[in-house]
Amino acid sequence: MATIHNLGFPRVGKRRELKHAVEAYWAGDLSRTELFVKGQAIRAQNWALQANAGIALLPVGDFAWYDHVLATSLMVGAIPKRHQDDNETVDIDTLFRMGRGRAPTGCACAASDMTKWFNTNYHYIVPELHAGQEFALTYTELFEQVAEAQAIGHQVKPVLVGPVTYLYLAKGVGEEFDKLSLLEKLLPVYQQVLTKLASMGVDWVQIDEPILALELNEAYLTALSKSFNVLQGQGVKLLLATYFGSVTQYLPQITQLAVDGVHLDLVAEPQSLDTISQAIGVDKVLSLGVVNGRNIWRADLSAVYEKINALVTKRAEQIWLAPSCSLLHCPVDLAQEQKLDPELKSWLAFAKQKGSELALLNTALQTGDTQAINQYSAPVKARLTSARVNNKEVQQRVAALTTADGQRHSSFNVRIAAQHVALQLPLLPTTTIGSFPQTQVIRQARRDYKAGYLAFADYEAQMKAEIRYAIEEQEAVDLDVLVHGEAERNDMVEYFGELLEGFAFTQYGWVQSYGTRCVKPPVIYGDISRSKPMTVQWTTYAQSQTNKHIKGMLTGPVTILFWSFSRDDLDKPTIANQIALALRDEVVDLERAGIQIIQIDEPAFREGMPLKASQWQEYLAWAAYAFRVSASGVKDETQIHTHMCYSEFNDIIDSIADMDADVITIETSRSNMDLLNAFEEFAYPNDIGPGVYDIHTPNVPQVQWMKGLIHTAAKKIPVQRLWVNPDCGLKTRAWPETREALKNMVQAAKELRQEL
Ligand code: GLN
Ligand code: ZN
Secondary structure (H helix, E strand, O other): OOEEEOOOOOOOOOOOHHHHHHHHHHOOOOOHHHHHHHHHHHHHHHHHHHHHHOOOEEEEOOOOOOOHHHHHHHHOOOOOHHHOOOOOOOOHHHHHHHHHOOOOEOEOOOOOOEEEOOOOOOEEEOOEEEOOOOOOOOOOHHHHHHHHHHHHOOOEEEEEEOHHHHHHHOEEEOOOOOHHHHHHHHHHHHHHHHHHHHHOOOOEEEEEOHHHHOOOOHHHHHHHHHHHHHHOOOOOEEEEEOOOOOOHHHHHHHHHOOOOEEEEEOOOOOOOHHHHHHHOOOOOEEEEEEEOOOOOEOOOHHHHHHHHHHHHHHHHHHEEEEEOOOHHHOOOOHHHOOOOOHHHHOOEOOHHHHHHHHHHHHHHHHHOOOHHHHHHHHHHHHHHHOOOOOOHHHHHHHHOOOOHHHOOOOOHHHHHHHHHHHHOOOOOOEOOOOEOOOOHHHHHHHHHHHHOOOOHHHHHHHHHHHHHHHHHHHHHHOOOEEOOEOOOOOOOOHHHHHHEEEEEOOOOOOEEEEOOEEEOOOEEEEEEEEOOOOOHHHHHHHHHOOOOEEEEEEEOHHHHHHOOEOOOOOOHHHHHHHHHHHHHHHHHHHHHOOOOEEEEEOOOOHHHOOOOHHHHHHHHHHHHHHHHHHHOOOOOOOEEEEEEOOOOOHHHHHHHHHHOOOEEEEOOHHHOOOOHHHHHHHOOOOEEEEEOOOOOOOOOOOHHHHHHHHHHHHHHOOHHHEOEEOOOOOOOOOHHHHHHHHHHHHHHHHHHHHHO
16 A cells, blocks of 8 residues: 655644744744744644544654745754854744844844745745855754654654755855855765654655756756765665656656655656656655645546556555645645635645545555545536636637737837827836835725725725825826826735636635745636726726826736636646736726726746746747737837836846837846846847835935936936836835835936936
8 A cells, every 4th residue: 555645734824823923923922932832733733634634654844933944054054144143042033033134124134035946936045155164953943843743643754955955045155166065064964864863763754856856957966866875874764855847857867866765746747657667666665746736726536546556556565645745835724715615615625635635545546446536536527617617708719819919019119109109208207116005094994895894885985085195195296107006906916816707715725925924826717707897997087186197007917827826727828818818908998998008017927937947938938928918909109018026137038028018117226227237238129117216125215326226227228218116016115205215216317307
């Protein structure tokens, strides 16, 4: 019988207990001891959920107070100097300081960088390593947690971020050096950990090396081989875990690694099972990641059974079953959802349910009786043909899309000339990115309306008052292109998801984004369409209050797609095109209602990039096309803007140009306009609004400073094509600093119009 194991479980808790506990600790409302008790309770609950679902080997070390990569840094003693005074002990506060910076601000102890964990929406704290880096076993919560689980009676399999992946993800600071040169110093710490775990009676340890899903150079492959050579023989068996992508191209190398088992993500692996089974000899455990660990869909167990039955019979004991990757990226328990329609609910499975799926599958594999899995999988099959999912009209419209649908009528040069005539904007036009401060009053009104305490008429009146206020403020500081302020939106994706057909929302479907921050992504379950205009009323109301141009504000198709849980029965380009067509109708409606400038935000454009660089071009082509479909229904005179935050543009600048937005606004102020180099070198042809101030702090930027930035920008981009705007939306700011900052920004633009 196959062993069922799990690579990791969501650590946030069923009701985000971890978030609440950690934030209470930060606020001083919870003592450290109390925090530890809460953590222990969450772990116990998680293990119980998994064990009850039928998982035999439980992960330990997947729990982290803030982030598991950060926890690894602490374990191996890679603590930046600024976060640890010589006499300071390393404890949980060290960990939080590294993740969040040290209060009060102003000292030289900024948080470490945070970046995306592969192609998920989880963010890890980037380890900072320097040339002379030393490592030492420093913080050993892992051992306590292993003991904790053992005391409950669980059979455990500790999980470690593999040393090579750890180095790969780290950033070198100080003088340049080869990160892999640190491997030799790092491995002894891992050896110590393994030896200790062996002494605790641990049988198996899971070493995560997800970098195998990337395209690696020889040096990394050699490092992996060396790493396992050193780590073997410490008294525990090693399971190499790979996930998030196919490792086909490295099977020959993986075969040679000194490991006792290999986990593969079968959801992402196109290779035939025979080939895999031949590569991973029967002397090793082959762990099959058969249930998708990063979506919320019920698995078609009948199909999985068909796929793996022969192999399981053949390999007998040497087969394990698991989700494809850690369930970190999945909400905890579907059973909590009280408001989902029963049909829709029958299509879903969260972390706990995914464990049960493996148990069900295992029983069928063992007995050959497939009745239970067939019954379980029936809703998955029903979903494919359900009327809720399928909308013929939408399908036909997407199928009929042509190249021309993704093209504006005329080229940029022709368009911009027409826009100059139509819009009559000054040199260096000033604008904002869309949102204005989301005050307590605004949030309360939205909550009350949603909960049914506030009638629509009252809600509408209040939102209109907010719009009027935002417009008065913008007129007072004399901005050129105004926005309505987005008061009615709690979230830039959720707002549109709620208005579009094909989306559903959960009550507790939280997943960790970073630290204590969780997101609750909408679920795209069916063909997407727009039954009525989504923003036209608010936008035209705003336009009715001013003689200046109001810029309409939409979230783009790529961002809506990647910030949602999307369907597994339809390819991503098709889903993106469905969203794009719905947005295209909105864009055309806005134009018809007299709105001459429309922004389609795409902050997630870069996030969708596949892990393997060889697949980037294909992705970028369909993503840019979907954007253009949303934007191309309008006349030449109508100006389309897009916005992206914090993106690096060097390697994708041709695709940014391919999006063909008339104006792109980007976050540049903290890079001192360096991000513009990519645009300069590429000779990016369209208009650009490089952000001239950071919106993440309440500091009011000074006129001279912003003038300096715009000067720098004008050396790289012809001034006729420059816009002046903040880095991003202002929803997290308060009015006083917003007002002052924008006043200074407009002042800077005005002075430069005279000087340039
Ligand atoms: N229009 C959005 C805002 O201003 C853009 C947010 C974003 O870029 N993430 O808030
Ligand atoms: Zn932004």
